[in-house]
Amino acid sequence: MPTPLTMxxxxxxxxxxxxxxxHLQIFEVRYLDLMRRCLREGTPFGVVSLLDGAxxxxxxxxxxxxxxxxxxxxxxxxxxxxxxxxxxxxxxxRFKLNAYEQQKAGLWVGExxxxxxxxxxxVPEHLQTSADTLDHVIKSIEEQGRSPDELPFKPPYLLxxxxxxxxxxxxxxPLEKSTRLQLLGLDNPLLRxxxxxxxxxxxxISSGIN
Numbered sequence: 001m002p003t004p005l006t007m008x009x010x011x012x013x014x015x016x017x018x019x020x021x022x023h024l025q026i027f028e029v030r031y032l033d034l035m036r037r038c039l040r041e042g043t044p045f046g047v048v049s050l051l052d053g054a055x056x057x058x059x060x061x062x063x064x065x066x067x068x069x070x071x072x073x074x075x076x077x078x079x080x081x082x083x084x085x086x087x088x089x090x091x092x093x094r095f096k097l098n099a100y101e102q103q104k105a106g107l108w109v110g111e112x113x114x115x116x117x118x119x120x121x122x123v124p125e126h127l128q129t130s131a132d133t134l135d136h137v138i139k140s141i142e143e144q145g146r147s148p149d150e151l152p153f154k155p156p157y158l159l160x161x162x163x164x165x166x167x168x169x170x171x172x173x174p175l176e177k178s179t180r181l182q183l184l185g186l187d188n189p190l191l192r193x194x195x196x197x198x199x200x201x202x203x204x205i206s207s208g209i210n
Contacts, residue, residue, distance in 0.1 A: 007046040007071075008034050009100060009108040011063065013055055015180040016047040016070040017167035018118070020091040021154050027084050028056065030106040035077065035085055044071040046112060048097055049181060063108075067097050068185050071114070090154055093117055094184065118189050121162040130197045131159045133206045134168055163189035169196045173203075 010031065016022055026035050038045055046069050053063035076088040093114050100110035123131045138157060152172065158164035170183050173196070186192045200206035 004098060004111045004113055007044075007095070007110055007112045008038075009046045009048050009065070009069070009097075009110045010034070010072070011048050011050045011053070011055065011065055011108060013050050013177075015049045015066075015170075015177065015184055016072060016091045017170055017184060018070060018091045018094060019154065019158075019164055019167055020070070020171055021152060022047065022072055022087075022089040022091065024087040024089065025084065026087055028106070032083065032085060033105070034107060035074065035087055038074055039077055044073045044092060046070075046095060046097070046110060047072050047091065048100075048110070049177060051177075063102070065097060065100055065108070065110075066181050068094065068181060069097055069112070070094050070184070115187070118163040118187075120158075121190050123160055123162055123165060123193065124190070127162070127193055127197050129206045130169065130193060130200055131165045133200065134165055135159050137172070161189075162193040166193040166196045169200070173199060173205075175199070 010024075026032055034045060037043070048069035049066040051064040051066055053061050070091040071093045072089040073092055074087055074089045078086040080086055095112040095114045098111045098113060100108055102108050135157070138153060141151060141153075153168055166183070166189060170180055170192075175183075183192050183195065186195075197206065
């Protein structure tokens with residue numbers, strides 16, 4: 001059984017998946033201190049989804065966090081000013097959030113258990129259209145001439161991996177937050193892609209026929 005870890009948390013209104021790109025503009029003192037510490041020590045921080053409450057601190061507001069999240073590693077930091085940082089981070093490993101509390105300075109910390117990293121599972125033939133359609137989306141975005149920092153996906157594009165393909169669809173599909181969290185919590189990447197494929201067919205994004 002994994003040993004529980006104490007991890008600084010960054011609550012967001014979105015859901016971060018392993019391999020997902022996270023762009024943040026940091027201006028609150030509690031998170032400026034956190035990001036500088038992570039950069040100095042080379043440590044990750046935990047991204048969890050807000051079920052209740054806002055991203056910007058409000059001492060009178062009730063905050064409720066999801067029971068699952070994803071560790072994030074800072075890949076690039078740009079200091080716009082002493083009180084504004086632009087952070088480019090990437091999701092790495094999922095974790096279970098057992099308990100959490102807010103420190104006096106406002107930073108959230110939690111007791112977490114990291115979940116096993118997903119094994120690479122090749123996209124089966126009956127789900128290939130979901131990977132092919134995602135490939136088309138990626139090429140369409142690249143053709144728009146966006147800079148690498150503006151792209152929603154980080155290469156390499158693992159279009160033959162069930163986990164990578166399903167995670168990227170979960171990030172861009174118009175899903176309820178509860179659905180995103182349920183999909184994040186699935187340990188089987190093949191099952192996640194099968195469910196995502198059903199959504200793609202339902203929404204008319206993919207025919208589901210290879």
